[in-house]
Amino acid sequence: MNHYIAILILSVCVATVFTLITKETNEERIRYFLKLMAYMVLGSFIAAWIMYSIP
DSSP states (O other): OOHHHHHHHHHHHHHHHHHHHHOOSHHHHHHHHHHHHHHHHHHHHHHHHHHHHOO
């Protein structure tokens, strides 16, 4: 399994749980889910880029 696929699976699981326990309506849930996914995936790429730059 590729590391990118693993982080996507983890992001989907975490975002799903957080969305279900915090938001009430479907519209809020969809928006919050997409926002969390973007934060987690972009954050992991930025962290990986920073760690790659440090010898």
